[in-house]
Amino acid sequence: MANRSDHTLRFGRDWLVGFCLRCADLLSLIIAGLAAYWWLFGPSHFVFHERYQWAMLVGGLIQLWLFPLVSVYQSWRGRWLALMIFRLVLAYALWLLIAVVVMFSFHLFDFSRLWLVSWTFLSVSFSLIFRAIAYAVAFRIRSRGKNLRSVLLIGDADSCRSAYKSLKLDRSRSFEVTRVLVVNYEFKEHLHKFSGVVDSYDPNLNVAVSEDEVWVCMPLSKGEEAHRIINSLDTVTANIRLMPTMSDLRLINHSASTIAGLYLINVSCSPMTGISRLKKRILDVTLSCLILVLISPLFFLVMLCIRLGSGSPVFYRQERVSWNGHAFQMMKFRSMAVDNETQGVEWGGAKGKSVTRFGSFIRRTSIDELPQFLNVLKGDMSIVGPRPERTVFVEQFQSEIPGYMQKHLVKAGITGWAQVNGWRGDTSLEKRIENDLWYIENWSIWLDIKIIMLTAIKVLFDKSAC
Numbered sequence: 001m002a003n004r005s006d007h008t009l010r011f012g013r014d015w016l017v018g019f020c021l022r023c024a025d026l027l028s029l030i031i032a033g034l035a036a037y038w039w040l041f042g043p044s045h046f047v048f049h050e051r052y053q054w055a056m057l058v059g060g061l062i063q064l065w066l067f068p069l070v071s072v073y074q075s076w077r078g079r080w081l082a083l084m085i086f087r088l089v090l091a092y093a094l095w096l097l098i099a100v101v102v103m104f105s106f107h108l109f110d111f112s113r114l115w116l117v118s119w120t121f122l123s124v125s126f127s128l129i130f131r132a133i134a135y136a137v138a139f140r141i142r143s144r145g146k147n148l149r150s151v152l153l154i155g156d157a158d159s160c161r162s163a164y165k166s167l168k169l170d171r172s173r174s175f176e177v178t179r180v181l182v183v184n185y186e187f188k189e190h191l192h193k194f195s196g197v198v199d200s201y202d203p204n205l206n207v208a209v210s211e212d213e214v215w216v217c218m219p220l221s222k223g224e225e226a227h228r229i230i231n232s233l234d235t236v237t238a239n240i241r242l243m244p245t246m247s248d249l250r251l252i253n254h255s256a257s258t259i260a261g262l263y264l265i266n267v268s269c270s271p272m273t274g275i276s277r278l279k280k281r282i283l284d285v286t287l288s289c290l291i292l293v294l295i296s297p298l299f300f301l302v303m304l305c306i307r308l309g310s311g312s313p314v315f316y317r318q319e320r321v322s323w324n325g326h327a328f329q330m331m332k333f334r335s336m337a338v339d340n341e342t343q344g345v346e347w348g349g350a351k352g353k354s355v356t357r358f359g360s361f362i363r364r365t366s367i368d369e370l371p372q373f374l375n376v377l378k379g380d381m382s383i384v385g386p387r388p389e390r391t392v393f394v395e396q397f398q399s400e401i402p403g404y405m406q407k408h409l410v411k412a413g414i415t416g417w418a419q420v421n422g423w424r425g426d427t428s429l430e431k432r433i434e435n436d437l438w439y440i441e442n443w444s445i446w447l448d449i450k451i452i453m454l455t456a457i458k459v460l461f462d463k464s465a466c
Contacts, residue, residue: 020134025072028130029123033059036122058099088128092120150176153179154217155181155201155216155217155226155229156182156218158245160180179198213241216233218245269409283383285377306358316336317330322408323408323411330380332369335359336355373414380412386440416436418432423435
């Protein structure tokens, strides 16, 4: 168990690391400026021109002021390394913008633009190298059980067990559970390998805390009990954190947000925001244009065959539901008679529907789906996403199948994770939704590319209709 001197020492080390990183960034800026000058003007110009000296002085002052504001020197403990790198690159981008405004808009200096760009690029590179070295050293030290922050867990048995397992699996996050106080003492059975102290929590006694951190781990359904525990810790000087568990909720793209000073827990949110939405749209438009160009001869041949075989119309339009419940007209090549649904609309039963001879072929080979690339270009659909359903069935299924409407957190797709896993045509709708929600929760550009490649292979062997 940590004592107070250890507690102070750890926080002193964190401050020292932050100070060293400030010095490293300033040193990176100076070395980068000298290196860029030497590279552009050659070794013969070793004597630095005065206006470049002034430029580096102003740049250094801007860095010392700006970087702390962008939280570049926050502690790495418990944070993703990728986020720290992004924050550093963002800080240098803002630094460059401010430097350009100061040095050029006010005509303070006259020097090479190429030097400024090179200076910035090298500064970022040197700062990243310093951090890589520092992170590797810190990881090696912490993996040996040194310089760890001790954590006291208080709360529900299942919630404490989840927190303990997560911290145990990832020692690089620099936290170590040294004591657990549980509301129900069942937790002891699950901690046969735990070397710390496990005890029951007594709400009538003040908890003596010598750890660096106290984590109150309770499910959302026990908010009042968590409130009482936090109030009982009002004399504790350690960091107190609340870890609300939501295992009884269906979570989609869950995380935390801060909006207008309010702390929000994202329970069910679309991953299609900001740069993610842009990346997916670029992929959709690029691949759709390429595919339409490549299949254009086949496209027009199918149109001709349908027209000669069964007359107009060539395309079959049907109202479907996509992102945020938006209704759109999905296109297919017509494979059935025009009056096929005069007896009413029925979900499923694709094999029992009357289709033309040529229609049977294009359905079996999924050629009838090709016009949907036009829907993708229009923005109604994406190449990859949950398959869209007709409005009448959406109204029916939303009250019958748990989580059904959450599939509309992204655009509907021509293909999807459910389809490449065999859940298409007249298969279990519950399983299809389960796969769709997994896709939304785990979405990435690389997952989209994987699904597209699997679809290209699977379409040659899958005989069922979408």
